[in-house]
Structure formats: C-alpha cells, structure tokens
Amino acid sequence: MSGHSPEEIKKSIRSYMMVFGVLIVGTIVTVLASFVDFGSSTANIIVALIIATFKASCVALIFMHLNAEKKTIYMTLGFTWFFFLGLMVLTIWASEDKPNYTVAPNDTPAVMAAPSEPAAH
Amino acid sequence: MEVPYTDTNRPDTGLYNAKVGIWLFLASEVMLFGALFSAYILLRVGAMPGHWPTGLLDVGPGFVNTLVLILSSVTVVMAWASLKLNDFKKFKFYQGITVICALLFVVIKSFEYKSKFTHHDVILKDGMRVDGHLVEETDEFIVLSHPVSYPAEKGIRERAVAIKEAEHHAHEAGGDHHHEDRKIMLDDIEKRTTWGPWANTYLAIYFTLTGLHALHVIAGALVIAYFWGPGSKMWKTHPEQFANRIEVSGLFWHFVDLVWIFLFPILYLL
Incomplete structure (x- = not known):
C-alpha cells in the first residue's frame, strides 16, 4: 500500500466496508444466478465465473492493496498471470483431445459395466 | 545475525523482505x-454429455x-488497519473474530465431509439405484433416510430428475414422500458404496480441491492465532515489524x- 498515514488508513477502512458489502451482494447474486437458465450450461458457467472474477478482483485490489503496490510485485504477478493464462489456454486447447468418459452412466458403484461378451458358439 | 529489512523497505524493491517473499x-x-x-x-468437459453430477452438495453450508470467509477477510484487513492506527485492542478484537471464522469454516466443512461419508449409494439387483443417509444397519438390512431412487443404467444425472418427480408427487399427495426412510434388504443389493472421493470423478476432484483449500485454512488460522496470542508480544518491542507480519499473514488469508x-x-x- 502506498500510504500508511492515519488519514489514509481511515479512508481505506471505508473502502474495506464497501467491498465487504459488494462481496456479500455478489455471493447472493451468484447463488440466485445459478437458478436462472441462461440458455445453456456453458452460459451459466460464464455468468458465474464473471461474478466470481469481479469478486476476486475486489479482494485483490482493495484487501490485498494491489491497487497501489510496488513495481516488484506487479512484475511477479505479471509472470504468474502469464503462466496461469497459458495453463488455462492449453487446457481449453487440449479439451479437443480430452480424456473421454471421465464420468459415465455406470459410475458409482462400478457395476453395470460394459455388456458381457457374447457366448462363443 | 539479524534478518535485514523486516521493518524497513529495501532500496531496490521498495518493500520489506517478507512482503516480497x-x-x-x-x-x-x-x-x-x-x-x-x-x-x-x-x-x-470429458464427462459424457449431461452426466457431470450436479446437486450432490448442499448449497446452504x-x-x-x-x-x-468474506467476513474473516474483512476482519483480517481491519486488524492490520487497527495496528496502523495504534489501536491494539481493536487489533485483538478483529483478529479474534478472524480465528473464530476460520474455526467455524473448518467445523462446517467437516460436517459436510461427514455427510458425504455417511451418504450411501446402492445399486439393487433389480437395476434401480438408491442413495441416502445410513440411519440403521443390521445383518439383514440397511435403512436410508432421504432416499432418492432412479434407474441405475441412466446414470447419476437421472438423480436430479428423480428428486423433482418425488417432490412433485409429494406436493400432489400433500405429503412428504421424499423424506420417508427406506429399508433395503442386503440380499437385494448388488453393490454399495459411500460418497467418498472413490465414488466418482466429481467427488474425487471435490475432495481434492476442498481438502487442499481446507489445509490452507487450517495453516492460515494457526499463524493468525499465534499472532493473536503469544506472538502479539512483539507489538511492545517491534511494532512496525509486528504490523508487517500481520499484513503478510493477511495477504495469505485473502488468497485463501x-x-x-x-x-x-x-x-x-x-
């Protein structure tokens, strides 16, 4: 955080309280949005992730003071962001060649498996 | 040897060392x-279309x-702000709430885990599948509370449909059939298990992610509790370094x- 004078801290406390309210409302909105059909499950996932990203940004910027940090930390997080994004892009890219049937109808317990071989004649 | 830059900033980074760390x-x-x-x-994305289990967890807890966790995030940053305002009593108050919140989180999580480990999933010899909480077990039968029944061959996605149908029938009948216990004879059971991480891929990743997160909560809570209790003596001797320690532990807690x-x-x- 850039300044730690009592005045600046008191000003920050007002921001903390505002973010607290935003996070509570954001959580309620997340739950309510999950009951709304946005057309497809993908659309619902995107809506939920947008809300989650907004909430996470509030925590990172205000509570973790990333809105006013030193260059060293921004550089560290820049590298982290690059590799994290790379991981996610590779994951989505690889999903064209994904492992199939990670969840199948006969999961839990593992019975009702593939049909047995036809009897030899 | 003294650890450098614990309460002053390094000229090159502009930060105290623990913050970079x-x-x-x-x-x-x-x-x-x-x-x-x-x-x-x-x-x-690898699950068969429509087969990713949803509705297995209670949204309430x-x-x-x-x-x-949101409340604890606010109290942890307020504790740091209180130190910066030289108000040690308020620091103790806010950080105490943080520790209580952490304990509450772990207790609720452990109840959730217990609920999963006692939730039995049974496939019957007639091809039906029943799941519910085990309330009684003898050498001849088991009794499940809040049972949900659906054809095993259709997979776990049919569970949500079965719950809706049961609620619909219960509503029409003016009763609560969904909550009637179900007695199942052991001779009628093909296979049974519980909703542990071994049950299916969804529960495996659920336990992995939440388990790792819970370990972080416990570790963070231990550090915060130490600085709230015995570690807080440092406030009298090295107030700036103590405030920095609180900021660093707070950053970890916000990440959690x-x-x-x-x-x-x-x-x-x-």
Whole structure:
C-alpha cells in the first residue's frame, strides 16, 4: 500500500466496508444466478465465473492493496498471470483431445459395466 | 545475525523482505490451484454429455462458509488497519473474530465431509439405484433416510430428475414422500458404496480441491492465532515489524478467500 498515514488508513477502512458489502451482494447474486437458465450450461458457467472474477478482483485490489503496490510485485504477478493464462489456454486447447468418459452412466458403484461378451458358439 | 529489512523497505524493491517473499509464495500457490482447476476443466468437459453430477452438495453450508470467509477477510484487513492506527485492542478484537471464522469454516466443512461419508449409494439387483443417509444397519438390512431412487443404467444425472418427480408427487399427495426412510434388504443389493472421493470423478476432484483449500485454512488460522496470542508480544518491542507480519499473514488469508470465491460456484452451483 502506498500510504500508511492515519488519514489514509481511515479512508481505506471505508473502502474495506464497501467491498465487504459488494462481496456479500455478489455471493447472493451468484447463488440466485445459478437458478436462472441462461440458455445453456456453458452460459451459466460464464455468468458465474464473471461474478466470481469481479469478486476476486475486489479482494485483490482493495484487501490485498494491489491497487497501489510496488513495481516488484506487479512484475511477479505479471509472470504468474502469464503462466496461469497459458495453463488455462492449453487446457481449453487440449479439451479437443480430452480424456473421454471421465464420468459415465455406470459410475458409482462400478457395476453395470460394459455388456458381457457374447457366448462363443 | 539479524534478518535485514523486516521493518524497513529495501532500496531496490521498495518493500520489506517478507512482503516480497509472501507474494512469491502466493504466485506458486496460484499455479498449484491453477493445475487443479485445469484438471477440473478436463474432467468436466470429458464427462459424457449431461452426466457431470450436479446437486450432490448442499448449497446452504457452502453459502454460509462463503459468507464466513468474506467476513474473516474483512476482519483480517481491519486488524492490520487497527495496528496502523495504534489501536491494539481493536487489533485483538478483529483478529479474534478472524480465528473464530476460520474455526467455524473448518467445523462446517467437516460436517459436510461427514455427510458425504455417511451418504450411501446402492445399486439393487433389480437395476434401480438408491442413495441416502445410513440411519440403521443390521445383518439383514440397511435403512436410508432421504432416499432418492432412479434407474441405475441412466446414470447419476437421472438423480436430479428423480428428486423433482418425488417432490412433485409429494406436493400432489400433500405429503412428504421424499423424506420417508427406506429399508433395503442386503440380499437385494448388488453393490454399495459411500460418497467418498472413490465414488466418482466429481467427488474425487471435490475432495481434492476442498481438502487442499481446507489445509490452507487450517495453516492460515494457526499463524493468525499465534499472532493473536503469544506472538502479539512483539507489538511492545517491534511494532512496525509486528504490523508487517500481520499484513503478510493477511495477504495469505485473502488468497485463501480468493480461491474459495471460485470453488464455491464451480463445485456447489454449476
């Protein structure tokens, strides 16, 4: 955080309280949005992730003071962001060649498996 | 030898050393959880269409735990702000609430885990599948409360349909059939298990992600509790260094909250 004078801290406390309210409302909105059909499950996932990203940004910027940090930390997080994004892009890219049937109808317990071989004649 | 730059900033970084250290650590944590989120995505998109289990978790405890972590995130930053305002009593008050919130989170989580480990999933010889909480077990039968029954061959996605149908029938009949206990003879059972991480891919990634997160909560709570209790003596001798320690432990705690902000919707709601 850039300044730690009592005045600046008191000003920050007002921001903390505002973010607290935003996070509570954001959580309620997340739950309510999950009951709304946005057309497809993908659309619902995107809506939920947008809300989650907004909430996470509030925590990172205000509570973790990333809105006013030193260059060293921004550089560290820049590298982290690059590799994290790379991981996610590779994951989505690889999903064209994904492992199939990670969840199948006969999961839990593992019975009702593939049909047995036809009897030899 | 004295550790340098504990309460003053290094000229080159403009930061005290512990702050650089915690951010480097958090960067590695982002990649750790990122790898598990990546695994979650691949498992989810690899599931047969419509077969990714939803509705297996109670939203209520997850929602309450989210509120608990948000509150603790506020109190942890307020504790640091109180030190910066030279108000040690308020620091003790806010940090005490943080510790209570952490304990509350772990207690709620352990109840959730217990609920899963006592939730039995049974496939009957007639091809039906029943799941519910085990309330009685003898050498001849078991009794499940809140049973949900559906054809085993259709997979776990049929569970949500079965619950809706049961609620619909119960509503029409003016009763609560869904909550009637079900007695199942052991001779009628083909196979049974519980909703542990071994049950299916969804529960495996659920326990992995939430288990790792819970370990972070416990570790963070131990550090915060130490600085709230015996570690707080440092305030009298090295107030600036103590405030920095509180800031660093707070950064870790905010990260724990941040991870949960994503875990809650992807595991409980979607």
